[in-house]
Amino acid sequence: MSTITRRLLSSSSIIRSTALENTLPLDPSSPVHAKHLPRVLQRCIAKRINAIEQSTEDGSIPSTIHIHNPFLVQRTNRRSSESELTGEARYNWKKPAISNRRQKQLLQLHPSIDLPISAKSNRTSFASALGSESEELLEIEGISRPVRWNEKTTINWTGQLKPKKHQQKDVNEATTKSLYSGRKLMFKGHKDERNRAQKLADRQTRLDGMEKRIKDWRQGRNDEKIRNRPSLPF
Template sequence: MSAALQAVKNFRLRELPRILKTKPNARPKVVNPFLPRKNPDSGRWAPPKYSLRQQADLVKSARAVGLLHLLPPGPKLSPKEIETASASAPAQATEAGTTEEAKWWTAPVQWQGEYKEKEVKGADVGNRLYAGRKRMFKGHKWERTLEKRTSKRKMLMKDMDERIERFKSTYRRKTPSPVSPARAVSYSKLPF
């Protein structure tokens, strides 16, 4: 027996009541261990029995063996996935074993608790993060100002040759000639 099959079997043996062993045709209601539940006496919420990491491991192993239909719905396994898996499962379930023990732990169960799948905008397109947003998240400042800087840079580079020539000619005009006698040259734009 593979490790993946053993993991799914151990999960089912832990969670299913022993009533299935005595009455295999009964379809009992079992508390879904993948969902948080409210205690009717105290009114407090109890966390799920299996963490998200444990749920993900169980789903991976069940998917590898083809026993995905034996797990309850939860955050890591939607009801739609279970329905599609159960349609293709009967042939694979018989391969798991034909003994009396294998029959009772693979019996169908009604899981208590309803998993409400959240509808995320953009999930159908594949863009869940920025769906319905006008612009990207904050980001770095250089990322936010990049477009404005590049447009300004393009505008300045258009007539850069003329600007360089103008600068060189005015600079030459203002610098005194080393051959001529020294005289006061004003480099500033002030009148004195």
């Protein structure tokens, strides 16, 4: 079987199983079974469990295992220097184990409520598609559901999605969101963009007395024509 055919069959089977099997209730504390997760998350969990088995002498596995959310960035160690702008502590960050492009593909094949929380997930639209009975999804937008690996083991995804800081808009003033809004350091921009304000001011200064200068020039031209007229009639 070719690679393309195998991918088509695997994708269709995932979509069919997702459409026929209802993985809800919407209680965020109720774990979702591991069989409803994509294979990449199943491999991530299995790799973590194998590492725990090898680290213990008797090979026992705890009932609850915490695994970092592969959809989110991970904060590692603290840096030695603090931020020059805010004075707050700085940390080193590790990129998500699963790229944003792959996250969007998984969210198209699986319900977002079953997957770990991601910046690419939109549970609000998923709740509206299910109807008014799924309004509870709006309250658990920033929570990842636990995973039931087997009858004795439960997986908890660690990591929290940072809420987006919406720009405060004045009700009386009509403000528009621009490229520079909310940035601590503005972009350098092109030279013509940086000099645009001064250029417009200089142009307006020259245009202020333009009508008077045109009138004086025309009057001077007419006076010169009169002076240059010959005195002879022929």
